[in-house]
Amino acid sequence: MSKPLIGVTTYLDQARWGVWDLPAALLPAAYPRLVQAGGGHAVMLPPDEPYAAAAVVARLDALVVAGGADVEPVRYGAEPDPRTGPPARERDAWELALVEAALASGTPLLGICRGMQLLNVARGGTLVQHLDGHVEAVGVIGRHEVKPVPGTLYAALVPEAASVPTYHHQAVDRLGAGLAPSAYAEDGTVEAVELPGPGWALGVQWHPEMGEDLRVIRGLVAAARARRG
Template identity: 80%
Template sequence: MAGRPLIGISTYLEAGARWGVWELEAALLPAGYPRLVQRSGGLAAMLPPDAPEHAAATVARLDGLVIAGGPDVEPVRYGAEREPRTGPPARERDAWELALIDAALAAGVPLLGICRGMQLLNVALGGTLVQHIEGHAEVVGVFGRHAVKPVPGTLYAGLVPEETSVPTYHHQAVDRLGTGLLASAYAADGTVEAVELPTADWALGVQWHPEMGADLRVVRGLVTAAS
């Protein structure tokens, strides 16, 4: 298609959001996500939670899809019991985003999962998560940084061939990989930092938060594939 590709980005659905004189339920998204898509050459569209049966029709109107970061995936989604440090469930968002992932993979729409989005991609394909790790969210509400090393020959390494320092904030991580997924980057402590699906047209997940940094290469890869 001509022009800038349309990239949908999933959103939070939060009670008690405040702006001006208002305190209401809101579909919201940190501004770094749409700005990153725009800086990478795409048009950004927010996708608030909807009924899962509408996911395929939604994805059909998009050129690419980003599943954004956010709350912990409910452990029942990967057959586990909730541990004490796992956050409260976001069931409506889990159901919607899992349906979006399934629809994007089925339709061959380029897909990028960021943080929670990478974990959901893993869960969608039958993988599991570690419910708490140390060292990747050291100060509450503050993004940290650590090095990520690509696996040679992967989609991710083709975009970012060198070891890089990335903005990070998470306390859960990929455990068992979902069916067909390949780990394509690691942290120094062995945490899986990127996954991809070689059998898909373009499907990548990163555990860090590119919207909090200046490196556009991952999202430019998505936008290029969506073009």
């Protein structure tokens, strides 16, 4: 059986390489390497028109929504906190449309950091715009422990408390409709959410692409294979 095709969303930013300094669709190499290590083929999904999301998702076996900029607070009905970063409006519109298309079609979905927050917002939830203790230093990935909630999809993949790579200053506040928390940090921060039901939709607040534990990505790949039949 061929490997499942897994789309990964990208940044849209100014970048320099060689002699060039141009707008670029960017994705840290750790993301496609994670998908490949988990048994999938990775394809990059740069921001596009939201109306195209359903057609794009229809060609994928699974979707990964990558980390990145803070979700614009207007998306969940809030005024921006002074510590909230500048918006990435093209990414917000495109990735929310992708999330909604994946949920509507039953396409397996993994949200990573920002991706988990977008999953929550897509379901009508809100975000804490700033919290301390989950960033070790600017540009430095830290680690802390998360504990799974028994009986959840995440707990079936990772049944024990685990140390995870973390870099975030925002988190889930009010859970979106139908979502259930599936892991917590020691300070009570929701570290994973999922959508119970026949599909496979999981968001993790940490960065599995920066670690060695492949159980979450292997779970996504297995769900992609099962759905493809």
